[in-house]
Amino acid sequence: MDGEKTPNPRAQGERWTTEQVLAMAPDAASRKAGGKLATPGPWSEAGAGDGAVWGVCKGSGSTPYRAMVDTTGPAFKCSCPSRKFPCKHALGLLLLWAGEDGSEGDGGDNGGVVTGGEPPQWVAEWLSGRREHREDRPGKGDKDGGKDKGSKGLADPEAARRRAERRAQRVGAGAEELERRLADLLRSGLAAADRAGYGSWDETAARMVDAQAPGLAARVRELGSIPGSGADWPSRLLEECALLHLLDEGLLGIERLPEPLAATVRSRVGLPTDANGTGDGSGESSAERTVRDRWLVLAQQDREEGPQGKLTTRRIWMRGERTGRMALHLSFAGPGRAHDLALPPGLVLDADLTYYPGARPLRVTVGERYAPAAPGGVPAGCGADAALAAYGDALRDDPWLDSWPVVLADVVPIPGRPPTPGRPGTGWQLADADGESALPVDPRCEGGTGLWQLAAISGGGPLTVFGECGHRGFVPLTTWDPAPVAL
Numbered sequence: 001m002d003g004e005k006t007p008n009p010r011a012q013g014e015r016w017t018t019e020q021v022l023a024m025a026p027d028a029a030s031r032k033a034g035g036k037l038a039t040p041g042p043w044s045e046a047g048a049g050d051g052a053v054w055g056v057c058k059g060s061g062s063t064p065y066r067a068m069v070d071t072t073g074p075a076f077k078c079s080c081p082s083r084k085f086p087c088k089h090a091l092g093l094l095l096l097w098a099g100e101d102g103s104e105g106d107g108g109d110n111g112g113v114v115t116g117g118e119p120p121q122w123v124a125e126w127l128s129g130r131r132e133h134r135e136d137r138p139g140k141g142d143k144d145g146g147k148d149k150g151s152k153g154l155a156d157p158e159a160a161r162r163r164a165e166r167r168a169q170r171v172g173a174g175a176e177e178l179e180r181r182l183a184d185l186l187r188s189g190l191a192a193a194d195r196a197g198y199g200s201w202d203e204t205a206a207r208m209v210d211a212q213a214p215g216l217a218a219r220v221r222e223l224g225s226i227p228g229s230g231a232d233w234p235s236r237l238l239e240e241c242a243l244l245h246l247l248d249e250g251l252l253g254i255e256r257l258p259e260p261l262a263a264t265v266r267s268r269v270g271l272p273t274d275a276n277g278t279g280d281g282s283g284e285s286s287a288e289r290t291v292r293d294r295w296l297v298l299a300q301q302d303r304e305e306g307p308q309g310k311l312t313t314r315r316i317w318m319r320g321e322r323t324g325r326m327a328l329h330l331s332f333a334g335p336g337r338a339h340d341l342a343l344p345p346g347l348v349l350d351a352d353l354t355y356y357p358g359a360r361p362l363r364v365t366v367g368e369r370y371a372p373a374a375p376g377g378v379p380a381g382c383g384a385d386a387a388l389a390a391y392g393d394a395l396r397d398d399p400w401l402d403s404w405p406v407v408l409a410d411v412v413p414i415p416g417r418p419p420t421p422g423r424p425g426t427g428w429q430l431a432d433a434d435g436e437s438a439l440p441v442d443p444r445c446e447g448g449t450g451l452w453q454l455a456a457i458s459g460g461g462p463l464t465v466f467g468e469c470g471h472r473g474f475v476p477l478t479t480w481d482p483a484p485v486a487l
Contacts, residue, residue, distance in 0.1 A: 016071070021094040023300065023342030024074065026084045026333070030091060037092025038099060040113040047117045048097060054123045055093045055114065067093050068123050070130060077126055084336040167212050171269060174211025175248045178204065178220070182245055190234045190241075194227035215270030219244050243400055261397075263357035268400050275356045275365045290354045290367060293320030295327065296376045297343045298407065298466040299477040299486065314339045317405050317466070317477070318349070318364075319379060326405045327353050327364045341366060345466075345484035348376035360397040362405075378480045381409030381464050384430065384437035391469045403470025410462040413455045414438070416446065430474055433462040442473035450476065450487035457481045 025031040037043075037057065044064075046055030054068040059080070067078040067089040076086040086094075093114070100112035119127060181204050185193060201224025208217035223244065226237045250257060250265040257265065267273050276286045295318040303313050316329040331339045343349065352367035382390070387406040394404040410433040419425035428451050431438035445451055457463065457479055467476040476487050 016094060016098045017344065018095060018098045019344035020342050021091060021098050023344060024086060024094075024338045025091055026086070026336050026338045030084055030086075030088055033088035034091025034095055037088060038095035040096070043093070043096065043113055045120065046093065046096070046114045047119070048114050049117050050119050050124075050127065052119055052123055052127055053093060053097050053114065054119060055096075057089045057092065065089050066122060068126060069094060070127060073130075075130060085338055167271075170211045171213045171271065172252060174208050174213045174216060175251045175269075177207060177211075178216060179245070179248050179252075182241055182248075185241065190237050193234075193237060196227075198224045200224075213269050213271075215268050216244075216247070217270075219247070247400060258359075260357065260359040264359040264398050264400075267356070267358060273356050275354045275363075286354050289357065289361070290352050291320065291323060291325065292350075292352045292370075293322050293325070295320055295349045295351060295353065296379055297345050297347045297349065297373075298379065298405070299345050300343055301477060301486075302339075310335055312339070314341070316341065316343050318343075318353070319405075319407070321348070326362060327355070328362045328405070329353075329364055329366060343373065345478050345486060346376055347373040349373050358398070360394050360401070378464055378482060379407045379466070381407035381466075383432045384408070384411070384439045387439060387469045387474070401470075402472075403468035403475065406467070406469045408439070408465045408467070408474075411439075411465055412460065412462055413451065413458050415451070415455060427473070430465065430476070439469065440473040442470070442475045444472070445475055453485075454479055454487055457485060 021034075022031050025034060042058045043055045044058070047053070051072040052068060052070050054066070056064045056066055058064045063079075065078055065080045067076075067080075067087070069076050069086070069090055076090045078087050078089050080087055080089055082088070097114040100114060118124075201220055205217040205220040205224070208214070208220055219240070223237065223240055226233050226240060229236075247265065247268055250261070251269055254262050254265055263273065275289070298317040298319055300314065300316045303315070305311050305313050312333045314331045314333070316331075318327045318329070319325065320327070329341060329343075331341055333339045349366075349369065350371040351369040353364040354367055355361035356363045356365075387408060390406050391401075391404040395401050408430060411430040412433055414429040414431050416427045416429075417425055427443055428441035428446060429438040430441060441451065454463070454465070454476055464480050465476050466478045467474050478484050478486055
């Protein structure tokens with residue numbers, strides 16, 4: 001088994017934390033299985049050095065498994081038959097290494113099981129092959145491409161232009177069809193939309209997929225779920241129809257929009273964007289959208305999406321210490337695959353982040369790192385009124401924005417109250433410690449244990465909480481006690 005992730009220039013002397021190792025696991029079962037192997041018993045010939053960790057693990061068969069990790073990738077290789085990357089043996093080895101008291105070196109000959117030293121031949125050959133492979137492909141991962149213009153397989157610019165024109169025509173036709181669908185809906189009356197059922201919406205969404213406009217398809221499916229969803233659903237349906245109409249009109253008249261807003265429209269429709277490109281006509285280079293700062297990791301959240309949860313989306317929120325800018329890194333992984341980036345909350349990353357083009361840039365790619373990630377402190381925050389103002393300011397630039405990341409300081413979680421005869425119930429709130437203002441918590445958060453965990457950590461006192469502030473309410477993601485706690 002051999003698995004490799006996108007290059008990630010960790011310092012070779014950096015010992016990973018347990019949280020960083022567990023964040024690389026492809027699923028909960030692998031985390032559990034790896035934890036069982038994070039003991040000295042099954043391991044022999046374990047070591048660390050030259051940017052690698054290796055070891056031999058005794059399994060149920062007669063032949064032990066050889067596991068090795070290139071920590072500068074990271075990349076993983078194991079002789080076991082598992083198709084998960086990393087497998088339980090690589091995870092167990094890394095957890096064992098992370099749990100030992102080490103010096104600043106790769107292994108640190110400190111009497112632990114994973115001792116420092118030179119890699120054995122079977123590890124050195126693998127590392128050498130990987131590094132030769134990278135040298136043979138100097139353009140891979142390069143911000144500017146780095147490929148020879150005459151190299152085989154380079155896309156034909158004229159063919160790419162024709163494909164882009166054909167897609168633009170299909171997307172435009174899809175937007176016009178959707179406008180007719182919305183007009184028919186308004187003529188027949190929104191109050192009657194629940195009688196039409198979900199089928200007509202699903203059919204319209206399928207037409208948007210055929211038109212290569214997945215963003216429009218997703219919004220159409222949301223429209224189909226609103227009728228019959230609760231009291232005052234026609235008002236919510238009207239609001240969402242208005243936003244979808246605005247997006248349609250923006251797409252159909254995109255050549256008249258300022259380029260940052262045009263880039264936002266393309267992104268919302270689902271057209272491909274590239275952080276390292278020029279933003280489809282803006283003329284702004286990726287270097288002009290690249291910001292170096294010390295980025296405090298505020299939260300990391302994995303969410304299963306797609307049919308049967310076959311796709312896992314990882315969201316990592318960061319904020320620059322110098323610039324104060326928020327950033328969101330997105331990555332996607334299929335079944336049995338680990339994400340290419342793992343940054344537990346509380347770390348500080350000195351790195352270049354390149355923002356995707358847009359009217360209110362937020363999504364980024366991680367570029368060059370200038371130092372190993374190190375623990376950071378508790379972030380500064382604001383009150384409820386300032387959080388709402390920050391969301392409103394972002395909404396002015398991007399009217400389709402569902403929420404905006406903010407750090408709340410000195411807020412107290414207030415549990416909701418169930419309804420009683422003659423008195424309506426209330427939802428959870430995060431109130432300023434002075435009692436002047438409060439933010440309602442998104443009702444979708446009330447089904448789990450996170451809010452009660454937040455209340456227990458608070459003990460009735462003020463906390464610093466990071467989350468997303470939006471029109472549905474506030475979604476808490478991380479608090480500090482004093483170390484970060486994911487909710």
